[in-house]
Amino acid sequence: MSSRSDQHSPDTRSPQTPGPDTRGADTLEAVGESAALARIFPRLPAAASALLGPGDDAAVVAAPDGRFVVTTDMMIHGPDFRLAWSTPHDLGWKAAASNLSDVAAMGAVPSALVVAIAAPADSPVGLLEGIADGLRDACEALSPGCGVVGGDLSVSGTLTIAVTAFGDLEGRAPVLRSGARVGDVVAVAGVLGEAASALRLLFADAVDDRGEPDAALAAALRPAAAAQLTPRPPIWAGPVAARGGATAMLDLSDGLAIDSGRLAAASGVGIDFEGRLLGDDSALALAGGEDHSLLATFPAGAALPEGFRRIGVCVDGSGIGVDGVAYDPAGWDPYRDWSGSAG
Amino acid sequence: MSSRSDQHSPDTRSPQTPGPDTRGADTLEAVGESAALARIFPRLPAAASALLGPGDDAAVVAAPDGRFVVTTDMMIHGPDFRLAWSTPHDLGWKAAASNLSDVAAMGAVPSALVVAIAAPADSPVGLLEGIADGLRDACEALSPGCGVVGGDLSVSGTLTIAVTAFGDLEGRAPVLRSGARVGDVVAVAGVLGEAASALRLLFADAVDDRGEPDAALAAALRPAAAAQLTPRPPIWAGPVAARGGATAMLDLSDGLAIDSGRLAAASGVGIDFEGRLLGDDSALALAGGEDHSLLATFPAGAALPEGFRRIGVCVDGSGIGVDGVAYDPAGWDPYRDWSGSAG
Numbered sequence: 001m002s003s004r005s006d007q008h009s010p011d012t013r014s015p016q017t018p019g020p021d022t023r024g025a026d027t028l029e030a031v032g033e034s035a036a037l038a039r040i041f042p043r044l045p046a047a048a049s050a051l052l053g054p055g056d057d058a059a060v061v062a063a064p065d066g067r068f069v070v071t072t073d074m075m076i077h078g079p080d081f082r083l084a085w086s087t088p089h090d091l092g093w094k095a096a097a098s099n100l101s102d103v104a105a106m107g108a109v110p111s112a113l114v115v116a117i118a119a120p121a122d123s124p125v126g127l128l129e130g131i132a133d134g135l136r137d138a139c140e141a142l143s144p145g146c147g148v149v150g151g152d153l154s155v156s157g158t159l160t161i162a163v164t165a166f167g168d169l170e171g172r173a174p175v176l177r178s179g180a181r182v183g184d185v186v187a188v189a190g191v192l193g194e195a196a197s198a199l200r201l202l203f204a205d206a207v208d209d210r211g212e213p214d215a216a217l218a219a220a221l222r223p224a225a226a227a228q229l230t231p232r233p234p235i236w237a238g239p240v241a242a243r244g245g246a247t248a249m250l251d252l253s254d255g256l257a258i259d260s261g262r263l264a265a266a267s268g269v270g271i272d273f274e275g276r277l278l279g280d281d282s283a284l285a286l287a288g289g290e291d292h293s294l295l296a297t298f299p300a301g302a303a304l305p306e307g308f309r310r311i312g313v314c315v316d317g318s319g320i321g322v323d324g325v326a327y328d329p330a331g332w333d334p335y336r337d338w339s340g341s342a343g
Numbered sequence: 344m345s346s347r348s349d350q351h352s353p354d355t356r357s358p359q360t361p362g363p364d365t366r367g368a369d370t371l372e373a374v375g376e377s378a379a380l381a382r383i384f385p386r387l388p389a390a391a392s393a394l395l396g397p398g399d400d401a402a403v404v405a406a407p408d409g410r411f412v413v414t415t416d417m418m419i420h421g422p423d424f425r426l427a428w429s430t431p432h433d434l435g436w437k438a439a440a441s442n443l444s445d446v447a448a449m450g451a452v453p454s455a456l457v458v459a460i461a462a463p464a465d466s467p468v469g470l471l472e473g474i475a476d477g478l479r480d481a482c483e484a485l486s487p488g489c490g491v492v493g494g495d496l497s498v499s500g501t502l503t504i505a506v507t508a509f510g511d512l513e514g515r516a517p518v519l520r521s522g523a524r525v526g527d528v529v530a531v532a533g534v535l536g537e538a539a540s541a542l543r544l545l546f547a548d549a550v551d552d553r554g555e556p557d558a559a560l561a562a563a564l565r566p567a568a569a570a571q572l573t574p575r576p577p578i579w580a581g582p583v584a585a586r587g588g589a590t591a592m593l594d595l596s597d598g599l600a601i602d603s604g605r606l607a608a609a610s611g612v613g614i615d616f617e618g619r620l621l622g623d624d625s626a627l628a629l630a631g632g633e634d635h636s637l638l639a640t641f642p643a644g645a646a647l648p649e650g651f652r653r654i655g656v657c658v659d660g661s662g663i664g665v666d667g668v669a670y671d672p673a674g675w676d677p678y679r680d681w682s683g684s685a686g
Contacts, residue, residue, distance in 0.1 A: 051410055052517055057448040057594050058414035058510070060517050063406035067394055070492065071401035072457040072507060076499045105400040114415040116505050149413065152505075156419045162459050162495075162505035164415060167401070174395055174403050251400050 028128070029121040033153060036125050040153075043132035045139040047147030049111035049168070059149040061112050061166060068111070069167035069174065071102035077159040084213035085202055088127045090229045091161060092134020097231050098253065099165035100143050101292040104238025105251040107175035108167030110146040113139070115163050118156035128153075131161065142235045172242050180248040180267035180297040186312035187304050189237035190293025191227060192256055192278060192285035198228035199290070233292035237307040241296045244305030249296040255289040257329030260312075261320050263295060270317035272324060277311045286327065371471070372464040376496060379468050383496075386475035388482040390490030392454035392511070402492040404455050404509060411454070412510035412517065414445035420502040427556035428545055431470045433572045434504060435477020440574050441596065442508035443486050444635040447581025448594040450518035451510030453489040456482070458506050461499035471496075474504065485578045515585050523591035523610035523640040529655035530647050532580035533636025534570060535599055536627035541571035576635035580650040584639045587648030592639040598632040600672030603655075604663050606638060613660035615667060620654045629670065 028036055041054065052060035061068070075081060075095050086094070096113065103110045115135060119127060139146045180186075202225055206218035218225065233251075241249055248267055252259050256278075264271045278285040297314060298304060320327050371379055384397065395403035404411070418424060418438050429437070439456065446453045458478060462470060482489045523529075545568055549561035561568065576594075584592055591610055595602050599621075607614045621628040640657060641647060663670050 052519075056517070056519055057445040057592075058412045058451070058508075058517075060410055060412055060449070060512070063409055063411050066406055066409055067403055068406050068411055069401045069403055070455075070457055070507075070509070072459050072493060072505070073495050074459045074461055074497045074499075074503070074505060076461050076497050076503075078500065079498050102400040106403070108401070112413075114413055114507055116415050116417045118417055118419050118501075118503065150415060152416050154417045154419050155422050156417075156501050156503065157421065158461075158499050158501040158503070160417075160419075160461065160499065160501070160503055160505075162415070162417060162503075164413075164457055164507040165401075166413070169403070174399070174401075176395075176399055 026125055027122050028119060028125060028155070031125050036128060037153060039125060040128050040132045043129060043136055045136040045147035047112040047149050048145040050147065050149045054150050059114070061149055063168065065169060065171045067169055069103050069106045069108040069169060070164060071099060072162065072164040073099050073102065075161045082213040083159070084215040085206060085218040086229055088130025089134040089137070092131035093138040093230045095161045095163045096135045096138035097142060097233055098292055099163045100138070100146065100235045101233040101251045101294070103165050103167035104233070104235045105249050105294055106167065106169070107172055107238055107242025107246065107249065108169045109239050110143040110165060110167045110235060112146060112149045112166045113163055114150045115148055115161065116152035116154070118154040118158070118160040120157060120159065121155045123159070142232065170239065175242050175246050175249040175296070177248055177250050177263045177266035180263060180269050180314050182269050182314050182316050183300040184247055184297040184314040185300060185302070185304065185310050186260070186271055186273070186295070186297055186314060187308040187310050188293055188295050189234045189241070189307040191291050192293060193281060193288035193291065194227035195231055195290035196255070196288025197284060198225040201225055202228065228290065231290065231292050234294060234307055237294055240305045240307060241294065244298065245302055246296040246298055249294060252291050252293045252295055253289060255287050255329065256295065257286040257320060257327060260295055261329055263297070264318065264320055267314070269314040271312055271320045272315050273312035273320065273322045275323045277309070282322065286322070286329070369468050370465050371462060371468060371498070374468050379471060380496060382468060383471050383475045386472060386479055388479040388490035390455040390492050391488040393490065393492045397493045402457070404492055406511065408512060408514045410512060412446055412449045412451040412512060413507060414442060415505065415507040416442050416445065418504045425556040426502070427558040428549060428561040429572055431473025432477040432480070435474035436481040436573045438504045438506045439478045439481035440485055440576055441635055442506045443481070443489065443578045444576040444594045444637070446508050446510035447576070447578045448592050448637055449510065449512070450515055450581055450585025450589065450592065451512045452582050453486040453508060453510045453578060455490060455492045455509045456506055457493045458491055458504065459495040459497070461497040461501070461503040463500060463502065464498045466502070485575065513582065518585050518589050518592040518639070520591055520593050520606045520609035523606060523612050523657050525612050525657050525659050526643040527590055527640040527657040528643060528645070528647065528653050529603070529614055529616070529638070529640055529657060530651040530653050531636055531638050532577045532584070532650040534634050535622060535636060536624060536631035536634065537570035538574055538633035539598070539631025540627060541568040542633070544568055545571065571633065574633065574635050577637060577650055580637055583648045583650060584637065587641065588645055589639040589641055592637060595634050595636045595638055596632060598630050598672065599638065600629040600663060600670060603638055604672055606640070607661065607663055610657070612657040614655055614663045615658050616655035616663065616665045618666045620652070625665065629665070629672070
């Protein structure tokens, strides 16, 4: 956890004394970085793969087969979450879950995370403690043995959580998006559309009269909104799919339609879904993002591994369809489509 | 490069058409994420260690000895840089250099980076292109063979660059902060105080009459300010020190006084510097941060490896001193000491 922030004025450099009384008693600026880190460290999950954990210039992580899988993803206050809806624990949980899912989608077992957090100086230290607790609880629930081996703490006007996650392929080839062949069965592990359904609920019922996100209203919706706020992707199913002969796999972050289109394009096939296998609301299942379920393809006739259910088949052609009718997914672009509301 | 940003209103989700005329023609929101990525990818340096590069859910990187070194660090607009002083190329360069230095400080050879960038939606695409060029040029200049294997692109009100860097220990034990012993020689590779001196220059001569950072004035100072804007730490010297028997090592990010104090505390020794070996301005050498030079200790009597020069000795006791007189370093805390000016 090195955290020198530079280009401060040399004149403002050495106030070791507490700040003025206008500062809250338990904020990051009042407590200081070292004390904040001392409160966060014990809350973080330990990684079984850590040969050297936090505290030096870098950590050392085991990579038993001579390779490691790596993915990185940021969560930003505004486009990625609303503080009126998500607790700090939710943020830590979701940051871990969404990155673990990308590791699992390669067929790898998650081994470790590094986490960089930038928060406003007047944030309560409890914000960071809550994020740490969420990281720990998500690792313990979704990928036992995976933990945090290092990180960085910074100050920013915009609360930002950047997670980089690592995984172990256990000697196997990674399962790419490009390996599906015509005739392969298309299968999914995890829910379809539930995160989007929960988000709809929050936008409908957790905003005040002016349309602004409201914390009390969101709290009352918590069990129903869990799929959005604290997704539980089937991380364990990634390596299971790889061992079970998956020919291609990816994480469903942008919705089944968009992501299956990516797998189809990378593999040079088309995908046809059976509408009756997509649940009661197939439109929601196709469009809804952030489930972080795993979409995988398997050779025709092969027994599907535990956790996976058939939803379609790879066909000659391109793009995706439902019951033989082409389906054109709408795209989401963070630079065009964010409303600007931070909540 | 997965980049779904969530919790957007479902109602604002699929405008694939260009935005209103108020948007600039070549901004991230006008061009869109896919086109921006297509312009950035070819500029990024390739990594010799990449077994699978960007484009899938995760990358796969070689870890030849069954371990990898990992460090992460964020650069935030405001506390970490001023856009009036640093070009996008500078930002990419410095983000790479500061992370590579943490890898080198373990005695490892940098192998790969992942980079997450969050930028305001109205940023010109050229901002990201410039950052990519800086990442590439720093890798090529400071650590040939190291490259970018993956990343993430997000929207944020605060320009943020999060780099995670990896390294290969080539079968050696990592060089920790804690291995120095009484009698060991204290040596440094790289400059001392030059980055801080350059920062002083910018604060003195690259601000306008109101004290605000000024781009034209900074541009005129560029050769003199290079140590601050585009540091050139001796990355190559990290593995050289490890091969040469370094007993402890760290990256000088917060200044010689603070960082040598950390090494001394971790090792349970004191450090006494010879003032005459610290250059013409020993106070600047001790206080100045961000040089990213490497401080290492070697057994007494051992020949110092190429690039290292003796500046002191490990002594019985604790803390640091100069010519036998105790020296009390002032600390810098990002949550207390940032003035709030972003420039």
